[in-house]
Amino acid sequence: xxxxxxGDASLHFDELNKLRILDxxxxxxxxxxxxxxxxxxxxxxxFQKIVGSLIELVDQLAKAAENEKMKAIGARNLLKSIAKQRxxxxxxxxxxITEKKMQLERYRVEYETLCKIEADxxxxxxxxxxxx
Amino acid sequence: xxxxxLAQQGxxxxxxxxxxxxxxxxxxxxxxxxxxxxxxxxxxxxxxxHDGVILKLDWNSVNDLILSAGEDCKYxxxxxYGRLLYSSQPHDYPITSVAWAxxxxxxxxxxxxxxxxxxxxxxxxxxxxxxxxxxxxxxxSIDGTQIAGACxxxxxxxxxVVEQRWEWKNFEITLTKxxxxxxxxxxxxxxxxxxxxxxxxxxxxxxxxxxxSTSLQCYVFSTKNWNTPLIFDLRExxxxxxxxxxxxxxxxxxxxxxxxxxEGRLISSPKxxxxxxxxxxxxxxxxxxxxxxxxxKADEKVIYLFEALSGKPLGDGKPLIHKTEITEIALDQKGIxxxxxxxxxxKNRDLYITSVKRFGKEQKIIKIGTMAHTLAWNDTSNILCxxxxxxxxxxxxxNTVYVDKDLLPKTLYEKDASEYSxxxxxxxxxxxxxxxxxxxxxxxxxNISPYPAILHEYVxxxxxxxxxxxxxxxxxxxxWACLAAMAVANKxxxxxxxxxxxxxxxxxVQYINSIKELPSKESRMAHILLFSGNIQDAxxxxxxxxxxxxxxxxxxxxxxxxxxxxxxxxxxxxxxTVLGYRQKFLEDFGKKETNKRFLQYAEGLEVxxxxxxxxxxxxxxxxxxxxxxxxxxxxxxxxxx
Numbered sequence: 001x002x003x004x005x006x007g008d009a010s011l012h013f014d015e016l017n018k019l020r021i022l023d024x025x026x027x028x029x030x031x032x033x034x035x036x037x038x039x040x041x042x043x044x045x046x047f048q049k050i051v052g053s054l055i056e057l058v059d060q061l062a063k064a065a066e067n068e069k070m071k072a073i074g075a076r077n078l079l080k081s082i083a084k085q086r087x088x089x090x091x092x093x094x095x096x097i098t099e100k101k102m103q104l105e106r107y108r109v110e111y112e113t114l115c116k117i118e119a120d121x122x123x124x125x126x127x128x129x130x131x132x
Numbered sequence: 133x134x135x136x137x138l139a140q141q142g143x144x145x146x147x148x149x150x151x152x153x154x155x156x157x158x159x160x161x162x163x164x165x166x167x168x169x170x171x172x173x174x175x176x177x178x179x180x181x182h183d184g185v186i187l188k189l190d191w192n193s194v195n196d197l198i199l200s201a202g203e204d205c206k207y208x209x210x211x212x213y214g215r216l217l218y219s220s221q222p223h224d225y226p227i228t229s230v231a232w233a234x235x236x237x238x239x240x241x242x243x244x245x246x247x248x249x250x251x252x253x254x255x256x257x258x259x260x261x262x263x264x265x266x267x268x269x270x271x272x273s274i275d276g277t278q279i280a281g282a283c284x285x286x287x288x289x290x291x292x293v294v295e296q297r298w299e300w301k302n303f304e305i306t307l308t309k310x311x312x313x314x315x316x317x318x319x320x321x322x323x324x325x326x327x328x329x330x331x332x333x334x335x336x337x338x339x340x341x342x343x344x345s346t347s348l349q350c351y352v353f354s355t356k357n358w359n360t361p362l363i364f365d366l367r368e369x370x371x372x373x374x375x376x377x378x379x380x381x382x383x384x385x386x387x388x389x390x391x392x393x394x395e396g397r398l399i400s401s402p403k404x405x406x407x408x409x410x411x412x413x414x415x416x417x418x419x420x421x422x423x424x425x426x427x428x429k430a431d432e433k434v435i436y437l438f439e440a441l442s443g444k445p446l447g448d449g450k451p452l453i454h455k456t457e458i459t460e461i462a463l464d465q466k467g468i469x470x471x472x473x474x475x476x477x478x479k480n481r482d483l484y485i486t487s488v489k490r491f492g493k494e495q496k497i498i499k500i501g502t503m504a505h506t507l508a509w510n511d512t513s514n515i516l517c518x519x520x521x522x523x524x525x526x527x528x529x530x531n532t533v534y535v536d537k538d539l540l541p542k543t544l545y546e547k548d549a550s551e552y553s554x555x556x557x558x559x560x561x562x563x564x565x566x567x568x569x570x571x572x573x574x575x576x577x578x579n580i581s582p583y584p585a586i587l588h589e590y591v592x593x594x595x596x597x598x599x600x601x602x603x604x605x606x607x608x609x610x611x612w613a614c615l616a617a618m619a620v621a622n623k624x625x626x627x628x629x630x631x632x633x634x635x636x637x638x639x640x641v642q643y644i645n646s647i648k649e650l651p652s653k654e655s656r657m658a659h660i661l662l663f664s665g666n667i668q669d670a671x672x673x674x675x676x677x678x679x680x681x682x683x684x685x686x687x688x689x690x691x692x693x694x695x696x697x698x699x700x701x702x703x704x705x706x707x708x709t710v711l712g713y714r715q716k717f718l719e720d721f722g723k724k725e726t727n728k729r730f731l732q733y734a735e736g737l738e739v740x741x742x743x744x745x746x747x748x749x750x751x752x753x754x755x756x757x758x759x760x761x762x763x764x765x766x767x768x769x770x771x772x773x
Contacts, residue, residue: 091224092245092261095224095246095259095261096259096261099256099258099259102255102256102572102573105572105574106572106573106574106575107574109570109574109575109576110574110575110576110577113575113576113577113578114577116579117565117577117578117579120579121579124582131605
């Protein structure tokens with residue numbers, strides 16, 4: 001009876017006979033719910049962490065990919081310009097070669113005249129010896 | 133403050149330069165170069181110089197040459213009359229700068245990634261391809277050893293001139309670094325390194341000595357010993373020219389001209405009014421053992437002559453004056469001071485020779501060549517070589533013109549030089565080797581016969597028998613002709629007779645024989661002078677010796693009637709002789725007397741040939757007596773100085 005009265009007043013006794021406002025059954029369910037919720041939150045947090053690290057990883061990958069892309073573009077440009085550079089370099093070297101060739105030609109002319117002098121002098125010596 | 137506007141035009145002026153005399157300016161106008169005198173009415177010289185816009189020009193005050201560079205990728209060298217001397221091959225990029233070295237021997241050319249060093253004749257010594265962008269301007273240091281260039285990429289490029297080379301006989305010297313020279317003895321391949329405290333500015337190697345000037349000191353090395361140079365401090369830093377003679381050398385800097393001995397002693401320092409030392413170069417100054425010649429810059433017809441040892445003007449102090457502008461001068465190096473000769477080329481490219489010593493009277497300036505570009509005296513004997521038009525000519529004995537002018541062509545050696553292309557320059561004439569630089573920069577060595585030098589040597593020591601023997605051995609007409617001229621110049625008539633006989637000049641042999649038979653020393657001397665064409669000297673000599681009749685006779689034989697009569701009247705003797713010969717001459721040619729003086733004297737005189745002949749014989753007898761009375765006269769005709 002008392003139970004009924006208490007029940008009407010929303011008061012209950014638990015197994016330990018302590019006075020409770022909530023129905024122990026409900027309380028039990030609430031606690032269960034609470035625990036389940038906690039587990040759920042934990043799981044969600046873990047999930048978030050995992051997702052976060054995934055995002056980070058993907059970001060890193062993106063960055064790396066971007067880097068590589070830039071590098072590739074750079075290399076491609078370099079490759080394109082190297083032909084031009086080589087051309088310029090070749091031009092410069094060609095100019096230097098022409099210069100050296102001219103110098104060689106000068107030396108060749110000088111050498112030829114010196115050879116001629118040598119021949120002249122040898123002839124002169126021969127003649128001189130012969131005449132004596 | 134703006135004084136006046138010289139010129140105005142529709143196109144931009146990219147570059148402008150002063151002329152050497154500061155009376156003209158040169159500026160660009162598109163593809164044209166314009167020389168504008170400062171005087172308002174003077175003629176403007178204008179010519180098309182490039183196929184593209186001209187970007188830069190420079191005018192050198194020492195050699196009077198103009199450089200121009202333009203967008204047609206060429207650089208060109210012009211003379212001040214606008215004649216093209218050199219045009220480069222087209223480059224890959226427009227030439228953006230040109231600049232003369234202060235001494236006018238080199239110039240630098242700048243272009244995109246290009247720096248070039250060229251000789252004044254246009255060919256290129258060196259090419260560098262620095263990473264500079266276009267070089268927009270080039271400036272030389274005042275000593276002509278360094279350049280600075282303003283680069284298109286914001287840098288300033290510095291460059292030093294190195295690897296200059298000097299050669300003399302068996303030595304080859306290269307400036308390997310700014311302060312280091314490498315001496316190579318070609319005979320034994322020995323290499324010496326010469327280190328200097330400061331950078332080398334000028335050097336000269338000749339006559340067994342190397343003279344090097346650095347920014348503070350002067351070093352004198354002997355080729356016999358490279359280890360112990362003689363060093364002395366310079367008065368002013370920048371030596372612009374070193375000239376060497378056998379016994380001493382000349383240093384020219386901004387302040388003056390200094391003559392030093394190889395022992396480092398200052399001998400003299402010649403000066404003349406209006407002297408500007410910065411414009412002197414090897415073409416306008418010439419040094420020999422006893423004489424220094426300098427061409428004036430203000431009046432280019434004038435050559436100043438100095439006694440080297442005292443630094444005083446030579447003789448009466450008057451400079452040598454020619455009728456046109458002179459471009460190049462050279463003194464001979466050997467022989468005695470009294471016979472020092474100077475040769476020079478004038479603006480018309482004629483080659484002249486004259487004696488440096490002038491005894492009161494005006495010495496003859498004799499033309500010995502035409503179209504001469506360049507010349508050089510030999511270092512060991514007075515042999516001259518030069519390039520005339522397309523011929524290479526050696527004057528084995530230039531003095532011939534003073535002895536027997538007809539003989540000169542026979543004393544020459546000529547060789548075709550058209551293979552040396554346009555405008556070659558003689559670099560040196562050492563021993564019997566001539567070195568010529570072609571317009572493309574290559575050196576050409578030529579050998580000339582060694583015999584004339586030997587002949588010179590024999591003659592200078594009066595070994596006439598040896599000289600004759602040499603000529604007989606060589607069997608060359610040129611040698612005999614040289615010997616003939618030398619013998620007459622030294623009044624050795626025996627040798628002259630042999631030499632003239634060998635070249636087949638019978639008339640001259642006969643004249644020499646007739647000289648031999650002359651009774652007195654004086655008349656023999658006089659006739660030797662006559663032989664060389666020195667009529668005045670001969671007459672003077674005879675008059676001084678009191679041989680009036682002979683002097684008159686000389687004039688009669690030369691058909692110099694007026695002078696003969698003048699002498700006869702003046703000395704009151706042989707008037708009838710003169711008149712007699714004159715009559716005979718007129719009769720022979722069937723002419724009538726028109727000369728008033730002769731008519732005047734003929735009036736009062738009867739020509740009696742017997743009397744004349746008697747008088748002449750008497751004179752000759754008198755001369756013979758005199759000669760016999762003076763024992764000093766030698767039996768032989770050979771009269772040596």
